[in-house]
Amino acid sequence: MLERMIRLAPPGLGSRLEAELARLQHPELDDTLVRTAGWHEWAERAARRAGLGELAHRIDRRGNQRFAESVIEWLSREPIDAVWGFDGCSAEVFASPAARSTYRILDRTIADWREWNALLAQIAERHGDWLAATDRPVSPETIARNDAEYDAADAILCGSPHVAASLARHSPVPGIAPKTSLLPYCYDGNLFAPAPAIAAPATDAPMRLLFVGQIGVRKGAHLLLEALADIPASEASLTMVGAMQLPPRMVARHADRFTHIPSLPRTQIPGIMQRHDVLVLPSYFEGSAIVLLEALASGLAVIQTRAAGLGATERSGIVLDKPDTDALREAILSLVHDRARLQSLRKAAPDDARRYSFDNYCAGIAALLAETLA
The missing domain is CATH 3.40.50.2000 (Glycogen Phosphorylase B;)
Structure with a gap:
């Protein structure tokens, strides 16, 4: 469907759609093992590219809700041993009766937002002129949602010790530290590789x-x-x-x-x-x-x-x-x-x-x- 849209789109729009798709493609990804739900991700990306941040945020919230509904439907129909969810879009799935017998893994991709709110106040005091309109504290509702995910998860994975420490430091959820562990991220070794020889830096050039x-x-x-x-x-x-x-x-x-x-x-x-x-x-x-x-x-x-x-x-x-x-x-x-x-x-x-x-x-x-x- 997306390839057909690119072919039918005007030349300028078609090339932009193709570039956006290229950001997500990987030659080793097996499409037969991937399920998708809904159109919201594409609408969100279009809104962000158009500079419509608030609209993109609303689409994102609805898209996460719709995706959660789809996952709950899958859990209700099929025997699934573990569900691996990401922060901000896993609360409904983890709390659903359909996931009660499923091992729930939360992949926490960023430090606890309470830490960012504290840092933002410091930045406003020292570098306030650099703040944009979009640099705002994260809402109590989002933070409460994250705490619900921490609480419902059987395991919480963090990409760095800094993230794990922030959860233990800020969240009131009991027993959060024992179920938190480190899973370092990786990079695409096929795409990123050093030059055959790293040339000596010129001393007379910047x-x-x-x-x-x-x-x-x-x-x-x-x-x-x-x-x-x-x-x-x-x-x-x-x-x-x-x-x-x-x-x-x-x-x-x-x-x-x-x-x-x-x-x-x-x-x-x-x-x-x-x-x-x-x-x-x-x-x-x-x-x-x-x-x-x-x-x-x-x-x-x-x-x-x-x-x-x-x-x-x-x-x-x-x-x-x-x-x-x-x-x-x-x-x-x-x-x-x-x-x-x-x-x-x-x-x-x-x-x-x-x-x-x-x-x-x-x-x-x-x-x-x-x-x-x-």
């Missing part, structure tokens, strides 16, 4: 920094622009790939210091990574950013915060304890002025990435299911 993701305050994009403002253009350049979510008036002050590339199909990201030296992700709040693993696999050094998730080690990058403009500037300059260290970090990066292979991720899932369903 160090090439890269940021990939939503360009907003949650990911610390404003800190990177502030840090770069005090570094000469002859020493470092910056490319930012992703949807711009910072206020235009603030971005305009730094427009001469970075190149902005809007969202791209994932298949184009490896080529961009191989044209840079360092990925920078100074996030305040994440689950565990897969882009860190993709960058390591591509042979980039990484500068990240601890909250950004599992990624760099001291062999392959610099991990900041917290988001901070001065600390970020110091980390960047330390590599600008020590290209030998930069080269050493880049050479070690692919080896660090191998710990997050797809095979290791599958082994983690297999071990979990073997233990819980025995």
Whole structure:
């Protein structure tokens, strides 16, 4: 149906639909093992691309509700050993009578929202000019829904220790820590791989920094622009790939210091990574950013915060304890002025990435299911 829509659409719209589809496709995905429910995901994506954030949010809520209804129907009709749900859309399924005899696994993809609300208040105090209209606290209703998921789940999986710690720190649900465990994410090893040889960085050229993701305050994009403002253009350049979510008036002050590339199909990201030296992700709040693993696999050094998730080690990058403009500037300059260290970090990066292979991720899932369903 979607392929027919692309063929019938006007040339410009058809190419945009094809690019959107390319973001979700994978050659090894077996379509016969995938079930889908409803049209809401596509409507939500269209609304977001059109800048209609509130409409997209309403469609998302309805889509999650409809999908939950479909899953409950499947559970009622078929013998299913385990249901694996993601945060924000699993409460109804986990609480349904149909799931009573099914092992319920919650994949918590981001830290507890109470932590973000506290961080947002700090950002407003220190960097208030950078906040956009969409940077708002998460509602008590959403947080209560998350607590219901924590409570109903038999197991809670987190992509990083930071996420697991935030649940135990903020949620009043009793017994949450014992059923919480770590399942590190993986990257696509077929798509992201280092160049045959990582060339030595030129000492007389700017160090090439890269940021990939939503360009907003949650990911610390404003800190990177502030840090770069005090570094000469002859020493470092910056490319930012992703949807711009910072206020235009603030971005305009730094427009001469970075190149902005809007969202791209994932298949184009490896080529961009191989044209840079360092990925920078100074996030305040994440689950565990897969882009860190993709960058390591591509042979980039990484500068990240601890909250950004599992990624760099001291062999392959610099991990900041917290988001901070001065600390970020110091980390960047330390590599600008020590290209030998930069080269050493880049050479070690692919080896660090191998710990997050797809095979290791599958082994983690297999071990979990073997233990819980025995």
